[in-house]
Amino acid sequence: DAKTTQPNSMESNEEEPVHLPCNHSTISGTDYIHWYRQLPSQGPEYVIHGLTSNVNNRMASLAIAEDRKSSTLILHRATLRDAAVYYCILRDRGRDDKIIFGKGTRLHILP
C-alpha cells in the first residue's frame, strides 16, 4: 500500500493560516489524496480530496505538487475548533478503495 509521511505535531496561532504537509513519494497514478480530521472524542470527518489539481472547499484548500509526491492542506484562518488530528491518506478508487489511516498530525492552536 502506498504510504504517507506527516509530522507528528504542529502548532499555529489562532486566526493565522496553517499549512499541513504530507509526503507520498510512492503515490501511483490512480491514487487520490484524501484528508480527514479527528476532533477530540469524535470520529474522523472528511475534509477534502484531490487527484492532480488544487482543490478548494468551505473547510480548506488542498495544494498538490506537480509531481504529486507531496501535498499540503491549507486552513486559511485557524480557529480553536480546528485543533484536531489531521490524516493524509492515499486511496485507490480503481483498486480496493480502502482508507488506511496513519498516525496523522496533531494540530495545536494557540489563542
Place this chain on the structure above:
Amino acid sequence: EAGVAQSPRYKIIEKRQSVAFWCNPISGHATLYWYQQILGQGPKLLIQFQNNGVVDDSQLPKDRFSAERLKGVDSTLKIQPAKLEDSAVYLCASSPTGTSEQYFGPGTRLTVT
C-alpha cells in the same frame, strides 16, 4: 440529515466477557465500515460491508470478533471473549455508492479490565 448512530458510547467489561456494539448508518448509505482505534493510533479497518455482503474482513480477528449487517441497514460488532488488548474505540462509518467520503459515528469506547 441524521448522522451515523452508535451505541453504547462507553462500555466497561472484564476480560473473557462478551460485548456487542450497534451501528445505524446514514439512511441510504450502501457501504458500512467498522474500525478499531487504539489510543494514540489512527483507526484500523476491521470489516467493510456493501449492503449486507462482506467486501473485506481481512483485518478482523475472526476467532473472537464477528459482525453482521442484517437487511443491509443496521450492523452489530461482537467480541467474544474479550481480551485486554481489545480496549479501544470502535468506530462505525458509512458511505453512499459512488462517493469518496466516509461519514463516521462518535464511536464506542471499550475498556477491558
